[in-house]
Amino acid sequence: YYPDSRSISYSTLTRFPPVKLLSPEKRKRILVTGGAGFVGSHLVDRLMLLGHEVTVLDNFFTGSKTTVGHWVGHPNFELVRHDVVEPYMTECDQIYHLACPASPPHYQFNAVKTVKTSFMGTLNMLGLAKRTKARFLITSTSEVYGDPEVHPQHEEYWGNVNPIGPRACYDEGKRVAETLTYGYHRQDGVDVRVARIFNTYGNTYPVMNPFDGRVVSNFIMQALRGEDMTVYGDGSQTRSFQYIHDLVDGLIALMNSDETRPVNIGSSDEFTIGEFALLVRDIVEKVQKEDGTAPARRVQVIYKPLPTNDPQKRRADTTRAKQVLEWQPRWTVRMGVEEMVRYYKAKMAEGSI
Numbered sequence: 001y002y003p004d005s006r007s008i009s010y011s012t013l014t015r016f017p018p019v020k021l022l023s024p025e026k027r028k029r030i031l032v033t034g035g036a037g038f039v040g041s042h043l044v045d046r047l048m049l050l051g052h053e054v055t056v057l058d059n060f061f062t063g064s065k066t067t068v069g070h071w072v073g074h075p076n077f078e079l080v081r082h083d084v085v086e087p088y089m090t091e092c093d094q095i096y097h098l099a100c101p102a103s104p105p106h107y108q109f110n111a112v113k114t115v116k117t118s119f120m121g122t123l124n125m126l127g128l129a130k131r132t133k134a135r136f137l138i139t140s141t142s143e144v145y146g147d148p149e150v151h152p153q154h155e156e157y158w159g160n161v162n163p164i165g166p167r168a169c170y171d172e173g174k175r176v177a178e179t180l181t182y183g184y185h186r187q188d189g190v191d192v193r194v195a196r197i198f199n200t201y202g203n204t205y206p207v208m209n210p211f212d213g214r215v216v217s218n219f220i221m222q223a224l225r226g227e228d229m230t231v232y233g234d235g236s237q238t239r240s241f242q243y244i245h246d247l248v249d250g251l252i253a254l255m256n257s258d259e260t261r262p263v264n265i266g267s268s269d270e271f272t273i274g275e276f277a278l279l280v281r282d283i284v285e286k287v288q289k290e291d292g293t294a295p296a297r298r299v300q301v302i303y304k305p306l307p308t309n310d311p312q313k314r315r316a317d318t319t320r321a322k323q324v325l326e327w328q329p330r331w332t333v334r335m336g337v338e339e340m341v342r343y344y345k346a347k348m349a350e351g352s353i
C-alpha cells in the first residue's frame with residue numbers, strides 16, 4: 001500500500017531521487033523559508049528524501065532557484081518566490097524559518113533590509129504558526145553571543161553585542177527574532193524551537209556559490225586558484241566549523257524533540273583563523289598532489305585589516321544538544337573540507353565556476 005501514489009508515477013521515479021513513502025499521519029507539510037539558500041537547500045533535500053511535503057519560500061536574495069531546481073515538478077515539492085517581510089498564508093505542520101542572509105558581506109549590503117527581514121519576517125512566520133498551530137523553528141546564530149566574554153558559549157550566556165556596529169543588523173536582528181519567538185510562545189502558546197547555529201560550511205548543490213564571502217569558501221577558492229589566502233587581522237581570532245550534514249541532522253532532531261529552550265548546534269573543534277588557513281592549504285595541496293595539479297608556486301597567506309567588531313573567540317558548548325537531542329557532529333573538519341575541495345576542484349575543471 002503506497003500512501004501517496006503520486007510519488008511512484010513513472011515520470012516521478014525516473015526524474016527525481018527516490019523519496020520515502022510515508023503514511024499520511026507521518027507525512028508532514030513543511031514550510032522552509034530561505035529554503036533556496038546554503039543551509040536551506042540541504043535541509044530541503046533531506047526533508048524531501050524523508051518523504052515530507054515541502055514548500056520553499058525564498059526571495060532569492062542570496063539563494064538561487066538552481067539549488068532546489070532538482071525538485072521542481074515533484075508532487076511533494078513547491079517553490080514560491082516570496083519575501084517574508086510580507087505576510088504569507090498557507091496551511092502547514094512545521095515551519096523551518098531560515099530566511100535571512102548570513103554572510104557578513106551579504107547581510108551588511110543592506111543593513112535596514114536585514115533588520116526588517118529578521119523582525120518582520122519572523123513576526124509573519126510566527127503569525128502563520130499561531131494561526132495554523134504549526135511547530136516553528138528559527139535558525140538563530142552564535143552571533144547573539146556577540147564578541148563573547150564567556151568561553152566556550154553556552155545557552156545561558158546573554159552575550160556581548162554592539163547594538164550600533166556594522167554587524168548589529170544581523171546580531172540584533174536575530175536577538176529580537178528570538179525575543180519575538182518567546183513572546184509568541186508565552187502569550188499565544190506557539191510551539192517553538194530555537195537553534196543557535198555556529199559557523200557552518202559545505203557545498204551548495206548542484207551549482208555552488210563560491211563567492212559567498214565566508215571564510216571557508218574564500219580560503220578554498222583562493223588556494224585552488226593559486227591566489228594569496230586572505231587572513232583578516234593577525235589570524236588569532238578563533239572559530240569552530242561544522243559541516244552542513246551535521247547541522248541538518250541537528251535541525252531535524254531539534255524540530256522533532258520536546259526542547260523549547262535555545263540549543264547550540266555547532267562544532268567544538270576550535271581553530272585560530274591563522275591555523276585554519278594553513279590547514280586548508282594543506283588539504284588543497286594533498287588533493288592537488290594526488291592528481292598532479294600542484295602549482296609551481298606555493299600559495300601564500302597574506303594579512304588584511306580585521307573587520308570592525310569581529311568576534312575574537314568563538315566555540316560552541318554543545319552539552320545541551322548532546323543531552324536533549326543525543327546529537328553530536330560526525331564530520332571532522334579535515335573530512336568536510338577535503339570533500340568540499342574535491343567538489344570545487346571538479347566544478348572548476350568542468351568550467352562551471
Ligand code: NAD
Nearest residue numbers: 034036037038039059060061062063083084100102197200
Ligand atoms: P544563505 O544566505 O545561503 O541563505 C539565506 C536564504 O534566505 C537565501 O536563500 C535568501 O535568498 C533567503 N532570504 C533572505 N532574505 C529573505 C527574505 N526577506 N525573504 C525570503 N527569503 C529571504 O545563508 P545560510 O548560511 O543558508 O543561512 C540560513 C540560516 O541559518 C539563516 O537564518 C542564518 O542566519 C542561519 N545561520 C547560518 C550559519 C552558517 O554558518 N551558515 C550560522 C548561523 C546561523
Ligand code: UDP
Nearest residue numbers: 086087088089090123124125127128130131
Ligand atoms: N500572518 C501571516 N500569515 C498568517 C497569519 C499571520 O503572514 O497566516 C502575519 C500577519 O499579517 C501579521 C503577523 O503575521 O502581520 C502577526 O500575526 P498575528 O496574528 O500575531 O498579529 P495581528 O495580525 O493580530 O497583528
Ligand code: UDP
Nearest residue numbers: 104213214215216218230231232237273310
Ligand atoms: N575571515 C578571514 N578571511 C576571509 C574571510 C573571513 O580571515 O577571507 C575571518 C573573519 O574575519 C572572521 C572569521 O574568518 O574572523 C570567520 O568569518 P566568516 O565571515 O566566515 O564568519 P563570522 O564568524 O565572522 O560570521
